[in-house]
Amino acid sequence: MTQPIPPAASTPPRLVLKDIRKVYPSVVANDGVNLEVTPGEIHAVLGENGAGKSTLMKIIYGVTRPSSGEMHWEGKAVTVDSPAHARELGIGMVFQHFSLFETLTVVENVALALPGKPDLGELAQRIEEVSKRYGLPVDPRRHVHALSVGERQRVEIVRCLLQNPRLLIMDEPTSVLTPQAVRKLFETLRQLAAEGCSILYISHKLDEIQALCHTATVLRGGRVTGHCQPAEETPASMARLMIGKDLPVCEHGSSHSAGEIRLRLAGLSHATADPFATDLRDIHLDVHAGEIVGIAGVSGNGQQELLRAISGEEPLAEKFPVQILGVESGRMNPGQRRKLGMCFVPEERLGRGAVPGMSLADNAILTAAKSQHFVSGGFLAFWRARAFAENCIQAFSVKCGGASAAAKSLSGGNLQKFIMGREILQAPKLLVCAQPTWGVDVGAAAFIRQSLIDLRNRGCAVLVISEELDELFEICDRIAVIAKGRLSPPRPAAETTVEDIGVWMSGLWPGSELGEPHATPSAEVSHAPA
Numbered sequence: 001m002t003q004p005i006p007p008a009a010s011t012p013p014r015l016v017l018k019d020i021r022k023v024y025p026s027v028v029a030n031d032g033v034n035l036e037v038t039p040g041e042i043h044a045v046l047g048e049n050g051a052g053k054s055t056l057m058k059i060i061y062g063v064t065r066p067s068s069g070e071m072h073w074e075g076k077a078v079t080v081d082s083p084a085h086a087r088e089l090g091i092g093m094v095f096q097h098f099s100l101f102e103t104l105t106v107v108e109n110v111a112l113a114l115p116g117k118p119d120l121g122e123l124a125q126r127i128e129e130v131s132k133r134y135g136l137p138v139d140p141r142r143h144v145h146a147l148s149v150g151e152r153q154r155v156e157i158v159r160c161l162l163q164n165p166r167l168l169i170m171d172e173p174t175s176v177l178t179p180q181a182v183r184k185l186f187e188t189l190r191q192l193a194a195e196g197c198s199i200l201y202i203s204h205k206l207d208e209i210q211a212l213c214h215t216a217t218v219l220r221g222g223r224v225t226g227h228c229q230p231a232e233e234t235p236a237s238m239a240r241l242m243i244g245k246d247l248p249v250c251e252h253g254s255s256h257s258a259g260e261i262r263l264r265l266a267g268l269s270h271a272t273a274d275p276f277a278t279d280l281r282d283i284h285l286d287v288h289a290g291e292i293v294g295i296a297g298v299s300g301n302g303q304q305e306l307l308r309a310i311s312g313e314e315p316l317a318e319k320f321p322v323q324i325l326g327v328e329s330g331r332m333n334p335g336q337r338r339k340l341g342m343c344f345v346p347e348e349r350l351g352r353g354a355v356p357g358m359s360l361a362d363n364a365i366l367t368a369a370k371s372q373h374f375v376s377g378g379f380l381a382f383w384r385a386r387a388f389a390e391n392c393i394q395a396f397s398v399k400c401g402g403a404s405a406a407a408k409s410l411s412g413g414n415l416q417k418f419i420m421g422r423e424i425l426q427a428p429k430l431l432v433c434a435q436p437t438w439g440v441d442v443g444a445a446a447f448i449r450q451s452l453i454d455l456r457n458r459g460c461a462v463l464v465i466s467e468e469l470d471e472l473f474e475i476c477d478r479i480a481v482i483a484k485g486r487l488s489p490p491r492p493a494a495e496t497t498v499e500d501i502g503v504w505m506s507g508l509w510p511g512s513e514l515g516e517p518h519a520t521p522s523a524e525v526s527h528a529p530a
Contacts, residue, residue: 011038012075014198015060015167020069022055022222024409026401029055030066031222037167042189042199044209044230046242047219048441049413050399053202054096056219057169060200061093062086087113092165094156096172096202096412096439102145106138110159131158135184142276149347149435150299150467157185167198172412172439174208179469179502180298186212204413204441206235218242235442243443250450250474253457259289261326262341262430262461263310265487268321270309278302280309283487285480287430292452292462293490294476296469296501302485303434303465304347310432310463311344312337325429339370341429345419345436349412353419356408360400361389363407364422371426388425389418396421396451397444412439420448424455431455434465449475469498483507 017035021028030052037043045053058064060071062080071078073089080086086093100109107124114123124140131138136154144152157173168189174182189199189212201213209216210230218226218241226241233241240246268283280302287293297303308314309330310322316330323329324340334344344367346352354363365374365385374384389403396417400410407415420436436452437445452475456462465482466472472479478490481504488509491500503509 011040013037013072014039014074015200016070016072017056017060018070018072020056020059020071021067022052022059022064023067026405026409028222030059033069033219033222033224035217035224037198037200039166039196039198040193041215042193042201042213044201044203044213044216045219046206046209046216046238048243049417049439049444050411051219051242052222053219054171054411057093057171057200057202060086060167061091061169087115087163087165090166091169092160092163092167093169094153094160094171094173098149098152098156100144100152100155103143105141105143106147106155107140109144109155110140110162113159113163126162127158130161134158134161134188135181139276146274146277148299148304149438153299154181161188165197167200168192169200171202172204173201174203174205182208204439204445206238206442209238210235220244239442242441250446250453252453252475258291259459259461261286262289262324263287263432263463264323265310266321266323268306268309268316270305270314270316270321272305272314278305278485280305281485285487285490287461287463289429289459289461290456291477292456292464292475294472294479294493295463295465295482295487296467296472296479296505297465297482298505299467301483301505303482305485306482306487307346307432307434307465311346338367343367343423343426343428343431345423345431345433347434347438349415349419349438350408354407354415357406359389359404359406360393360398360410360418361386361403363418364389364392364403368422368426371428389422392418392421392425395425396447413441413444416440417444417448420451424451427458428455428460430461430463432463432465435468436464436466437468437471445471469501472501473498481505481509483512486512488512 013036015037017033020030020033022030033056047053059066062082062085107120107127110127111118111120111123127138127140136158138154138158160168174185193199203209210233213230216228216230217224228241265283265285268280270280272279278301309316312332312334315333319328319330321330324337324342327340329337350356368388369375372388374381386403393400398414398418400414416439423431437448440448452462473493476493479493479496479501480490481488481501483505484507488504
């Protein structure tokens with residue numbers, strides 16, 4: 001592993017935060033935070049979900065104002081009034097929760113962040129050039145609502161790079177990027193740092209912090225509790241700094257003998273109305289009771305379209321290609337599929353997984369009303385919904401102001417824990433989830449993964465779509481790959497490797513249109529059964 005080379009120690013700081021405090025009605029998000037970042041420094045900010053990291057970054061970027069404290073930019077005291085003011089100073093930010101207008105195209109979204117009125121044709125060309133140079137492919141003509149979360153992440157990063165910032169804030173920038181894209185992004189960040197750009201980097205992927213960052217500040221409960229040089233630490237030691245104890249380890253165990261088929265995709269093909277989306281082509285897959293099946297793939301290869309076909313958000317012309325618990329469900333709506341025993345966690349937390357302005361209790365009603373008997377005599381039993389939400393908050397350690405807290409008031413990781421808990425606690429017969437630990441801290445991610453394994457052990461059939469290959473290998477019994485709208489045959493996780501799956505993600509698997517009919521993806525799995 002290449003060790004990060006820190007900038008010269010004598011370099012004066014570009015950004016200084018002094019005693020930053022931010023108080024909300026129900027929580028102290030930042031409590032006397034001090035931080036310095038020098039030119040050319042890649043500085044990590046570590047902490048559990050709800051530790052105050054994103055709030056601190058929003059203060060720097062002008063999204064929110066501190067309750068007290070000072071900010072100094074290049075030696076001068078400043079009050080950042082807005083993101084536009086921050087960009088004028090030379091500060092750019094890639095948000096964890098995307099700040100994109102869904103009804104606009106990529107190029108229109110980028111134009112909004114740039115001064116003046118740029119020519120959209122010329123800007124589209126610049127976007128294509130920058131996206132290719134940095135290995136973050138983006139089509140500037142596509143509407144944002146048609147993009148997967150991984151593609152939206154690329155748009156956020158490319159938009160920021162086009163601004164040539166002197167301080168770049170990155171909040172979970174790799175949470176839905178492929179390993180190849182992450183490596184290319186790291187090359188870009190190292191080059192920017194070498195050119196003098198300062199980088200504030202938030203990530204729960206501690207191996208990334210170790211490989212990329214020069215220094216790290218640890219937050220816990222809104223306060224600075226420590227500093228370290230990641231290159232001199234291990235992921236385990238940094239985890240202890242973050243959570244105050246050793247990192248929990250998932251106990252996968254051996255899967256039980258395959259039970260009944262709970263989900264069958266029987267030659268699923270679907271042409272989408274969106275000219276930029278990916279058509280699904282002849283997808284076959286069985287998911288049995290008592291197993292976890294994972295689907296890997298580069299973002300934008302049909303994951304979003306597959307999820308919509310399975311969930312019922314986009315009903316099919318025929319009913320047989322999607323079968324849930326033996327019932328042909330292709331024409332059913334989401335509510336009808338849930339009645340069969342399916343629960344679902346979408347990619348997007350805000351908007352699809354939860355309604356931002358509604359309370360957690362009300363969000364629980366949206367998907368759990370029938371399974372948890374919130375309706376009695378034609379009336380909603382709100383006390384049951386609140387009790388269910390409180391149970392979810394407690395069981396999944398969700399940091400919030402209680403069941404009445406609005407979904408949008410939670411940090412990204414805490415909202416993800418609530419949404420996952422809401423679906424898991426319904427004891428589904430089939431659970432379909434996308435990016436289950438997106439933006440979740442290392443301790444909570446281990447807990448969610450163990451919860452999925454425990455659910456499998458109780459006989460649930462689980463389908464996980466994730467771009468975290470390590471996650472898939474940690475929890476899955478079988479793994480398949482989606483590429484260009486086609487699905488590979490699933491392989492037992494114990495009989496393949498991350499390298500093999502990486503090759504398959506380009507569409508090169510045995511029997512595929514691009515692969516050799518009888519070739520194996522690498523010599524390591526030549527013994528595996530076809």
